[in-house]
Amino acid sequence: MPLQYTFQVGGHIFALDYPNGMLSEKELLPYAPFRTDSCFVNDRLFSLSIIDDPDALAANDPASANLEDENGKTTIFTHEDGSMTIYLTTVTGSQCCRIRISEDYKSAKAWIGGTSGERRYAIDTALMLLYTFASSKHDTLLVHASAIELNDKGYLFLGKSGTGKSTHSRLWLENIKGPKLLNDDNPIIRISHGIVYVYGSPWSGKTSCYRNKKIPIGGIVRLQQAPLNKITRITGIKAYAALLPSCSCMKWDHEMAHAIHSTISKVIERVPIYILECLPDNEAAILCHEKLEGNE
């Protein structure tokens, strides 16, 4: 009997099943706070089954895209029936995951392998990809950001890799009274009844911060390294351009790109967006906090 669990992340429910022994407690630890007992299949955003045979997920079509980042390579194959296969290869060149996703993104099969670290990367990436694809039509964004909560409001710090998102969160924790880290790498933004919320998630980068919590967003800040500290509120296309690069999306999939566009447009209408040119120092956090919690 395979083991099956359901999780609720960003208000969306998904199911994961795997043959006994295929995933360890260590790999699933970040997901534990998100466990739910919901058994209504219709409510599920998607279901992922882990299988033990990589050959069952071999892709024979030519690759339609190759994307590389600091974690490794993602190869995407699109099939005639609308389904898609994705291979994940680590920076060391070993393949650690194959995922086959149905056209409607609702069901998927995956094989994962490699070292413990590679398996963790594989399961996290597979679930994040599925989550991004399946939730895009539901006013939901998986964002690359560090998020903190303070006085029942959530604040997100965005920026290119290495800009100092986590550092800026830490500076808030050290210099301001009361904030708590919500997520350090991939929080979720979701609009519900006109209110924009940030949710913690099982995906928090190198920081073990897997909090199942939802709070209204008080502000979103894009960080840029600079020789000084300066914060500026931005609107319209500038605000859109500040948010877009940090949202996970397959931009060549027109339906998904359209859905993400619509969600970002709604977010920037409802939430103040800022650019923070900053140094990695205490002053940056104090200035940013004053602007965000102050009354403008």
Added chain:
Amino acid sequence: MKKIEGFVMRRLGQEAMIVAESVDLIDFDRIVSINSSAAYIWESLPDSDFNSETIANLLTERYDVDGSTAVKDAEELATTWLNAGIISE
């Protein structure tokens, strides 16, 4: 000239922009902000080849401008778009 495949126009309230939405475009995050007359031109241009005369004709059709101003504006717009990398020669 030709629109580079994968760049699409999106509206944001009263504003408009050209964004990259294709697997072949490396820089997905490039956004070119455009004004309302440029948005009208982009929407009206064919996916096939066009030249600055095509743009000038669209301008005179829609706006109250004389021929030489339209040609000048059309050439300026084409240069801006070529430099922005959203159309090709």
